[in-house]
Amino acid sequence: MSNSQKTNTRLDGKIALVTGGTKGIGKAIADRLADAGATIIVTARSQPADANQSYHFIAADLAKVGESDKLANEINEKFGKVDILINNIGGTSSPAGGFGTLTHEHWNNDLQLNLMAPVNLDRALLPKMLEAGEGVIIHISSINSQLPLWEANMPYGAAKAALDNYSKGLSNELASKGVRVLTVSPGPVKTGAMQAFLGDFANALGKTIDEATQVMMDKIGGIPMGKMAAPEDIAELVGFLVSPAAAYITGVNYIVDGGTIPVV
Structure with missing residues (x-):
């Protein structure tokens, strides 16, 4: 790796797509990559009124069959x-x-x-990356893939575990072709989606949101740092991983959980 790669975290001239990029972790990532100089495309089911107008927004419901191809076609055009x-x-x-x-x-x-939304979008956009001989794919997973919460979100954790395995396999396939693939697995992050999840969990348990939050914390063993992550904490890592400074890094699942996972 050259000295310029070691220090260069700029993304000038790069085009980045962030799915779910209008709020929470996705918005923080989009903002972080834009600050580094990238042109930003964001997609979500609908565009919020306070969306950043400098980003190119494309409406898409990626959980539906065919939406990934539609999105990729518009981007390529x-x-x-x-x-x-x-x-x-x-x-x-x-x-x-x-x-x-x-x-x-x-x-x-x-x-x-x-699982299938990222798989299908990778399939739709990878041909152009492979043609160019370069690119970076980041899959945002969750520590739920390693710490199942059966009371709260069993299918979600199982899907994220499958995503981790797929991401590692894809990284091995593409490493020699110039495309890097990485996984980032946050622990609890202070977002609107987390608040909604805790509200639903509290209702299911017949407890207050504070009580339900404590149940969740007890199940995952707590957060040694004593607080949930901010979306920007996740975005900072992603900003580094997609940059030239991380040019030799691929196939890794980065845990960003304030020390929650109890194993080495």
Whole structure:
């Protein structure tokens, strides 16, 4: 690695797509990459009123079959390719309560959103990266892939575990072809989505949000740093990983959890 690579975290001239990029972790990542000089494309089901107008927004529901190809076609027509793909979209609409509360539809929805949406978007955008001989793909996973919370979000954790495995396999396939693939697994992050999850979890448990939060913290063993991450904490790592400074890094799952995972 050259000295310029070691110090260069700029992204001037790069085109980055951030899925779910209008709020929470996705918005923080989009802002971080824009600050580094990248041209930003964001996608979500709908554009919020306070969206950054300097970003190119494309509406897409990536959990639906065909939406990834539609999105990729529009991007290729307008930009030619993307250099950086941040597969940030994810979440769960499944009820808390464990196995007996979960239907086929719950499982299918979570697998489509958290696993197949990034798989399908990778398939749609990778050909242009491979043609160029360079690119970076980041999959945003979760520590739930290693710390299952059966009471709260069993299908979500299972889907993220599958995403981790897929991401590692894809990195091995593409490493010699100039495309780097990495995974970032946050612990609890202070976002609107987290607050909504805790509200639903509290209702399922018949507890207050503070009580439900404590139940979750007890299940994961607490956060040694004593607080949830901010979205910007995740974005800073992503900004480094997609930059020339990280040119020799691929196939790694980075845990960003304030020390929660109890193993080395």
